[in-house]
Amino acid sequence: xxxxHDLAQSLRVDWCGxxxxxxxxxxxxxxxxxxxxxxxxxxxxxxxxxxxLEPNLIQLPVCAAYAANEGALDPVAATEIxxxxxxxxxxxxxxxxxxxxxxxxxxxx
Numbered sequence: 441x442x443x444x445h446d447l448a449q450s451l452r453v454d455w456c457g458x459x460x461x462x463x464x465x466x467x468x469x470x471x472x473x474x475x476x477x478x479x480x481x482x483x484x485x486x487x488x489x490x491x492x493l494e495p496n497l498i499q500l501p502v503c504a505a506y507a508a509n510e511g512a513l514d515p516v517a518a519t520e521i522x523x524x525x526x527x528x529x530x531x532x533x534x535x536x537x538x539x540x541x542x543x544x545x546x547x548x549x
Contacts, residue, residue, distance in 0.1 A: 458510035461501040472505035
């Protein structure tokens with residue numbers, strides 16, 4: 441959300457949420473529990489809510505992990521916008537160049 445704001449809305453993110461499920465219900469529940477433990481806002485939703493959230497699904501899973509705060513974007517358009525903004529900020533963009541090493545300065549962690 442911050443990046444979208446910082447780029448003056450040129451980067452358009454559809455904040456539609458994300459839904460994930462596995463064939464095995466227990467796997468779906470473990471997925472949701474693990475992500476919730478990491479701090480993600482994710483919860484289990486059942487068929488009636490899945491049908492409301494994703495009305496075009498032909499085969500509804502029994503349950504799914506739903507993260508309402510997730511977003512989606514066009515990866516090609518996003519890359520073009522980010523490269524454009526990097527150039528505007530003074531970055532030199534080199535295409536078809538072999539990377540032989542990376543050096544980071546002032547990186548936390």
